[in-house]
Amino acid sequence: MEFSVKSGSPEKQRSACIVVGVFEPRRLSGTAEQLDEISEGYISNLLRKGDLEGKSGQMLLLHHVPNILSERVLLVGCGKERELDERQYRQIITKTINTLNETGSMEAVCFLSELHVKGRDIYWKVRQAVEAAQDGLYSFDSLKTRKAEPRRPLRKIIFNVPTRRELPIGERAVTHALAISEGITTCKNVANMPPNICNPAYLAEQAKILENDYDNVTTTIVNEKEMEELGMGSYLAVGRGSVNESLMSIIKYDGGADDAKPLVLVGKGLTFDSGGISLKPGAGMDEMKYDMGGAAGVLGAMHALAELQLPINVIGVLAGCENMPSSNAYRPGDILTTMSGQTVEVLNTDAEGRLVLCDALTYVERFNPDAVIDVATLTGACVVALGAHATGLLSSHNPLAHELLNASEQSGDRAWRLPLWDDYQDQLESPFADFTNLGGKEAGTITAACFLSKFTKKYNWAHLDIAGTAWRSGKNKGSTGRPVSMLTQFLLNRSGQEQGE
Ligand code: BES
Ligand code: MN
Ligand code: ZN
Numbered sequence: 001m002e003f004s005v006k007s008g009s010p011e012k013q014r015s016a017c018i019v020v021g022v023f024e025p026r027r028l029s030g031t032a033e034q035l036d037e038i039s040e041g042y043i044s045n046l047l048r049k050g051d052l053e054g055k056s057g058q059m060l061l062l063h064h065v066p067n068i069l070s071e072r073v074l075l076v077g078c079g080k081e082r083e084l085d086e087r088q089y090r091q092i093i094t095k096t097i098n099t100l101n102e103t104g105s106m107e108a109v110c111f112l113s114e115l116h117v118k119g120r121d122i123y124w125k126v127r128q129a130v131e132a133a134q135d136g137l138y139s140f141d142s143l144k145t146r147k148a149e150p151r152r153p154l155r156k157i158i159f160n161v162p163t164r165r166e167l168p169i170g171e172r173a174v175t176h177a178l179a180i181s182e183g184i185t186t187c188k189n190v191a192n193m194p195p196n197i198c199n200p201a202y203l204a205e206q207a208k209i210l211e212n213d214y215d216n217v218t219t220t221i222v223n224e225k226e227m228e229e230l231g232m233g234s235y236l237a238v239g240r241g242s243v244n245e246s247l248m249s250i251i252k253y254d255g256g257a258d259d260a261k262p263l264v265l266v267g268k269g270l271t272f273d274s275g276g277i278s279l280k281p282g283a284g285m286d287e288m289k290y291d292m293g294g295a296a297g298v299l300g301a302m303h304a305l306a307e308l309q310l311p312i313n314v315i316g317v318l319a320g321c322e323n324m325p326s327s328n329a330y331r332p333g334d335i336l337t338t339m340s341g342q343t344v345e346v347l348n349t350d351a352e353g354r355l356v357l358c359d360a361l362t363y364v365e366r367f368n369p370d371a372v373i374d375v376a377t378l379t380g381a382c383v384v385a386l387g388a389h390a391t392g393l394l395s396s397h398n399p400l401a402h403e404l405l406n407a408s409e410q411s412g413d414r415a416w417r418l419p420l421w422d423d424y425q426d427q428l429e430s431p432f433a434d435f436t437n438l439g440g441k442e443a444g445t446i447t448a449a450c451f452l453s454k455f456t457k458k459y460n461w462a463h464l465d466i467a468g469t470a471w472r473s474g475k476n477k478g479s480t481g482r483p484v485s486m487l488t489q490f491l492l493n494r495s496g497q498e499q500g501e
Pocket of ligand 1 (some may be wrong): 095273291348350352353377378379380381384438439444467468
């Protein structure tokens with residue numbers, strides 16, 4: 001799909017379709033009003049007859065509206081004007097794109113970007129519209145022998161901005177949105193890939209693709225032999241039950257000054273989490289292919305970053321591994337020596353994510369990072385606490401936490417902070433080792449982060465628990481592409497490009 005912006009009045013458009021909003025009850029938006037005047041009351045007449053109430057998401061397609069140059073006019077219900085919020089705006093855009101795809105128009109000029117959304121500027125509205133459109137057009141059918149060929153005539157959407165002065169801002173919004181959407185698509189594609197194809201080697205291949213596609217990206221792979229030499233006893237233990245070798249991919253993006261400290265993103269890459277010897281129950285176990293969602297998110301953010309060529313240095317780490325039961329698998333009761341030298345008593349082999357991440361987090365000390373953010377489908381407890389709407393954010397560094405919350409607010413990719421007080425650390429005490437990998441029934445998301453915090457003392461660190469947000473279950477099962485948008489926004493902000501400048 002092609003996207004662009006322009007600034008013009010609706011009656012002058014020669015496009016196949018013009019899209020304008022109608023509020024509830026039967027109230028025309030400014031642009032709809034303009035069309036109504038030119039057409040001598042054609043639209044208001046229809047509304048009076050009861051054809052469109054203006055409820056959010058309602059659609060009415062008109063042909064040959066008198067005195068209008070465009071072939072079609074799509075009236076889009078936007079609900080009550082005062083109630084138009086961010087979520088509704090996104091939903092309206094998604095619905096509009098789906099409807100446009102069914103109309104036969106190849107091109108549309110959309111005036112919905114001019115609607116007033118409380119507290120949001122034109123940059124935000126155009127960017128969200130393009131992201132919502134791309135999100136709605138995604139499907140994962142590369143493994144279906146018969147692809148559902150949706151008739152998709154729509155080729156181009158032009159978003160209108162109120163004045164010419166706003167054109168560069170709108171253009172910037174489109175550029176950002178397209179880069180982020182590319183990253184989101186990469187994230188979704190790798191996350192949706194089944195675990196018999198997407199194993200740690202596959203993750204490494206995806207990391208190598210970024211190296212091939214961008215001059216300032218280099219990817220190196222750390223294999224099990226090298227992990228052995230590095231003393232990554234904890235990471236290795238988790239992967240030992242699997243025939244698929246554990247591989248950690250390091251993606252280096254050089255966009256900043258040589259001496260600028262890098263930001264580091266570390267993604268949990270469990271390409272399948274069976275639970276290991278502490279085997280998970282069978283129901284819904286297929287969804288544990290998404291336990292590499294953190295790595296997919298980091299890969300997606302690195303892709304968006306490379307596409308945007310931001311002037312910063314960033315290192316993305318995909319901690320690839322598979323957690324399987326076998327006679328060679330690690331067991332409850334085992335005591336592992338981590339790369340940091342600290343020892344861990346394994347009480348449950350299903351609390352494996354933290355065991356992989358802790359060694360990856362120690363490994364990245366070598367980069368002298370400005371900040372480290374890990375991203376992981378870490379705890380079922382996070383799904384209980386926040387559901388599918390917000391990513392859990394835990395951090396020992398307040399400024400970094402606020403930066404991430406800001407980025408989440410700007411991008412619409414929600415996150416919510418949970419505490420990381422030392423009070424919770426006691427839950428990890430072990431009689432035999434330095435601590436255990438299990439915090440007990442209470443506050444599972446926090447104790448998991450407490451575990452990680454024991455390995456992140458040398459730098460500023462934040463942890464994102466995406467267990468509830470990385471994928472959707474049920475009939476719309478699939479990767480959401482989160483938190484690529486939040487991470488990329490964070491990187492944009494770090495590059496001083498948060499506004500449409
Ligand atoms: N990958 C899971 C967490 C998970 C579960 C994410 C369900 C999304 C949905 C993680 O490895 C895990 O199994 N965590 C355990 C930890 C427990 C054993 C302390 C959990 O949450 O039950
Ligand atoms: Mn697990
Ligand atoms: Zn897991």
